[in-house]
Amino acid sequence: MAYEPPVTDYDEIVENCTCAFCGSNCDDVDILVKDNHVVGVRHACRLGASKIMEDEDQRLTVPMIRDENGELMEVDWDTALDRAAELIAGAVRPVFYGWSETSIEAMKPGLELTELVGAVIDNQATICHGPTVQAVQNVGYPLMTLGEVKNRADMVVYTGSNPMNAHPRHLARYTTFPKGFFRKRGRFDRTLVTWDPKYSDTAKLSDIWIPFEENGDYGFCNAIRAVLKGKELKQDFISGIPKEDIVALTEKMKNTQFGALFFGLGLTHTLSKQRNIDIAIQLVQDLNKYTKWVLLPMRGHFNVNGFNIFMAYEMGFPYGVDFCRGYPRYMIGETTTIDLLNRKECDVFMVIAADPGAHFPGGALAHLVDIPVIQIDIHWGPSTELADVVLPGTFIGVETAGTSYRMDSVPIYMKKAIDPPETCREDEWIVNELLQRVKKIKEASK
Amino acid sequence: MEYILKNGIVYDPINEINGEKKDVMFKDGKIVNSVSDSAKVIDVTDKLVMPAGIDVHCHLAGPKLCVGRLYRPEDERRGVKPKTDITRAETGFSIPNCPATGYRFSRMGYGTVVEAAVPPLEAKHTHEEIIAIPNIDIPPLTLFGNNWFIMQFAKEGRIDDIAAFVSAWLKITKGYGVKIVNPCGSEAWGWGMNVHGIDDPAPYWDVTAREVIRALAQANEMLGLPHSIHVHPNDLGHPGNFPTTINSIDCMKDIKKNSEYRNQTIHLTHAQFHCYDGTSWRDVTSGVEPVADYINKHDHVTADMGQVTLDETTTMTADGPMEYDLYELTGLKWANKDIELETASGLVPFIYSGRNPVHSLQWAIGLELALMIEDPWKICLTTDSPNAGPFIRYPRVMSWLMSYQRRAEMMDNKEVHAWAGRKSALGTLDREYDFYDIATITRAGPSKIYGFEDRGHLGAGAIADIAVYDLEPNNFDPTRNAAAVEKAFSNALYTIKDGQVLVKDGEIVKIVSSKHVRTEVEGFEDEEKRILEEIMPFFNRYYTIKFENYVVHDHYAEPSSVYKVNASK
Amino acid sequence: MTYIEKPSISNVVKFEDPDVAQVKKLTVMLNTGTDIYQGACKKRGSTLKDEYRKVAGVCYMDPKDMARLGVGNWESVLVKSDWGEVVVYAAHSRDAPHEGMIFIPKGPWANVVVSPETYCCSDPTYKGIKATVEKTDKEVLLMADLMRDVYKKYVKEGDKPEELPSLGEMPVYKKIRSG
Ligand code: SF4
Ligand SMILES: [Zn+2]
C-alpha cells in the first residue's frame, strides 16, 4: 500500500466508535469528522476503514421503485413505504432476510412485523454459521469472551478461517499479539497454530501450520481425539498429516495452560457441514479433561451473532423462524431462506442490511426474479439490481447509534459520529413505518 | 383510578394479617387506607388474597439464558403457545422466551423476580432481556465474587476501596445487589481448576473465599445496601459439602449489619445443593440437619431452597467448574462461558427423575430445609430456576410444603426413589405450611431480605402488587388437596401490578413494561471517582472493550425503579 | 515439529516448461469464500465499479494450472459447473501451490457456479464444487451487466441482454428533479 499522509484537516475526533464490519466489533475506532463528513479513521483495519470511508457514489440516498419499464425511479418516502407495505400486507409467504448489519433496535419492529403478518425471519447465519449453531445444538458450546484469550491463552489455533483476511485485527487486538495479564510478553508467550490446507496469510504468521488435505478436517480432529483417549493411530498418514506429528501436536495441546480454538466457514462450508463442528467442539470438550480449552466461531458480520441472540431471547429460536402458524417454528432445511427460495415458496422477499445478490447461489436467486423484492440498505449493490422497492437506510455506528453483539456475545452500544444524509432514514424508523402501514392495511381489510 | 378489592381472605405477614376477611384498597398504583365511593369494586369474596409474589433467586434474563435457548431448541419446542390478541407467542419449558417468562410469572401472581447473576461485561444483555420480559419488576444481582479487582483488594484488605468499587459497579451495571458465586473457584476455572472449601486460595491471586466473602460483606454493610451479600458458596453439589456451607456463613457472623429493614448479613442461595453429607454419590446422605440447626441458632443468615422438581431442565450457573463436573457425570452437552476479569459460567441440560436415587434425595433435601428451618422468615421458596426445576413448578412445591399426606404418598407410591426416605429425615417431618407460611416464604420474607420496603405487603403506601387465588381458605383443606393447591397457585384469579389488573381468571389481560429495579448509592461519589481513576489503566490494558462502551447506558434500563441508599455513614 | 517451511514456487511458470502439458480444459475443484480485497471493496459499497470486478470477478489459480491452460494474469477464463457458467479473470493465487483447485471470492460471479443445494442444512454448498476452467475471449462483465445477463429480471421480452448497452459503473435511476 502506498504511504498516505495522516489526515490533519478535521474539526473533531469522535473516540471509541465501534467498527461496523466484522464480528470483532473493534470499539476503539476514532473517526475524524469535518463538516459532518468522515474524513479519516484511526485504529480500524483496512476492512473497517474501507467501510467507514464509504464510496459515496453508490450511497443509496433516495427511495426508489421500479417504473413500468423496469427502471428504478426516485419517489417520495410515502410512495415507497406504501408500495412496500402493500406488498407485505398482500403476501402469503413473506420472508424477511438480513438484519446482521443493523442494530438490535431495528430488529425489534422487524420482529413485530414478522409476527403480525406471519412471515419467516432469518439472517445471514443461514448461509454462514448455520451449521455451527446446529453443531452447538448437538454437542455443546464451551466458549469465553475474547479477553480470556488475551489474558490467559498460551496456544491459539485457527482453522477453517483466515482472520488476517476476514477479521484483520483479531490476532492483534484479542488473541495473539496483545500483552495479556498472564501473558505479559504478548506474542512471545503464545504458540500460534493454523490448520488449513492453504498457506493462508494467517498460516504465514503462525508457529505451526498443519496443512491437512482438503476436506481432511473431520479426520484430523478425530485423530487428535483418538490420541487423547489413548488410542493408537493405525494409519501412517491421516488427512495427509504423519501420525507422529498428530501425536506430537496432541501432546502440545494437552500441555498448554489455556488453549483457544477459533473456526470459520472453512469448516461449515464443506460437505460434512455441522459434523465438522461437532467434532471440533467435542475435541475441545475432551481437552478440558487435561487443561483449559475453549472455542469460538469466527462470526462474520458485526451483528450476525446479535440477531441470533435477539431472536433467541424474544422467541426462543436463533434464526430461520417461521411465524405462519401464529407461533414460532424453527426447522432447519424447512424454514430457512435458501430452502424456501429453492422450493420457490416465498412470494415477497424483504432484505434489510444484507446483500443476497452478492451472497446467494444463483439457483436460489433465480426465484427472486419471479417475486417482488424490497431492499433496505445503505449502498447500491447486486441486490439493488433485483429490487422492486429500494429504501435507503443509515449507517449504524457512524450515522446512527445502536446495539450490537460481538462474536463472543459481548454487547456493545455503538455510538454515532455524524448525522445521516437528510434524505435517508434510520432502519428502525423505516421498519417501524412499514409495521404501522401494514397494520393500517390489515385493519382496513378486517 | 381507585379500586377496592372486596371481602377477600387476606394473608399479609408483614402487617400480621393472618387470614382476615378484609378489603384491600388502592389508588394510582399504591395501597391506601381508604377510597372514595366512586372506587371500582372488584369482588373477591372469600378468595385467597396475598401481596404479589417475590422470587428471591431466579435465572430469567441474560447471556446464560440465551446460550441455553440457542443450544436447546428441544426445550423451546416444549411449551409452545400461539399468539393471541393480547399476548405474543410463547416457547420453552425450562428456558422460555422472554414474553413467556413474563406471562408465566404473572399468571402465578408474581410481581417481582430477582435475576440472580449478571456478569458486568454483559449486563447490557441482561437489561435488553428485561426490556423484552413483560409484567414483572426485575432487580438484577451483579456478580462480584471472582472479579479481579475485588480479589486484589480483598487480598490487601482494602474494604473502603471495595465499597467504592461496588458502589460504582452497581451504577455501571444498573444492578441491585452483590452476588457471589463459588468465590475464587470460578476464577480458578479460568485455568480449568476449582477451589475446595473456603480456605483454598485462587491460583495466582492467592486469596481465599473466606477473605472475599468477608470483604464483600463488610463493603456491603459499609454502603448499607438494601440487600445483604447473596452467596452461592463453594463446593456446590459435592457430597460432603455441608461443612463448607456452614463455614461460609459462620466466617462472617461478626460483621454488623447496617440496614433497618432486613435482618441478615448473608443470604445463602439454593441451599439444597449445599447440604450433602457423605463422601461420594454412593454414600451421600442429607446434610440438612447441621445446616438447619446453624440457621435456627443464628440470625445473620437467610436462605432459599433450590427445590428439585423432578423435571427435565437446564442447569446454568456462574459456577463454571461445577458445570464441567456435571457434564462429566451426565455426558450431556456442555456449554461454558467465561467472562474476562469477572467470572465463569456453564450450562448442562439435566434430566431429574424420581426413579433416580440421587435426584430423589435432592428432592427430599430441599423439602427438609423448608421444614427443618423453624422460622419461615429465614427461608424462601425457590427452585434456583431453571437449575433444580423451572419456575412454573413453584405452585407444586407449595403443594408439597402444605401437605404431609402428599409427601408421604410420593414416597410410598415410588414417585420418588427409596433414597428420599432412607437417606433423609423427610419421612419423619410432619410439619405443614399454612397459607400464612406460604405468604411468608414467597412474599413477606423476600421483601425483608431484599429491603423492598415498598412491596411484599399490603400496608398503605406499598405499591399495589396483589395476587388473588381461586381458593377459599375458610372452606378448603390444603393438606388433603395438593392438586387443587397447585392448580390455584398456577392460575391467579387476579394479578394486580402497580394497581393494574394484568391477569384475570388465569389469563393475561394486559401487558405492561417490566421495571429495572436497581440501587444507587449516594454520598460515595468521590470515593467512586478515585477508585475509577486508580483502576482505569489496568482496565484499559486487560479488558477488550473501552470503558465508555462497557457502561450500561440509561436507555437499556427504562423504565427503572431506583432504590437510593445514603452512604453518608 | 513445524510445518512453517513452505515449498517455494516460482511465481511465473513458463509455457515451455517441460512439466507443463497444454490442455484446453481443466477439471478442478472450486472453492469460494471471503478475502480481504473483495471484503473491503464490497463494504465500501463500490460494487458497480471496475474494482469490484477485479476483486470478485476473478479466479485464483495455481500458476502451474494457468500455464497448462496457457492463460496469464488478468486474462479471461470461462468457469463452468453443473449450476452455470461465468467469465472471470485468471490470477495467480497467493496461497499456491494447490493444483487442481481454484478460488473465486464470494460475490455475484461466484454465485453463478456454486450450488444452492443445502442438504437440509440451511447452508448452500459454497465449497468443494466440481468445475471446469477453459480459456475464453469473452470479457468479464461489470456487476450490473452480469446481474442483468444472468437473471434478466427487468429485461424486456425479445431483448438480448448481451446486446444491450452496458449499465456502467454508476447507479442508474430516474431522478425526480434534474439538477
Ligand atoms: S477487525 Fe473487523 S471490527 Fe476490527 S477494525 Fe477490522 S473490520 Fe473492523
Ligand atoms: Zn448459584
Ligand SMILES: [Zn+2]
Ligand atoms: Zn442460581
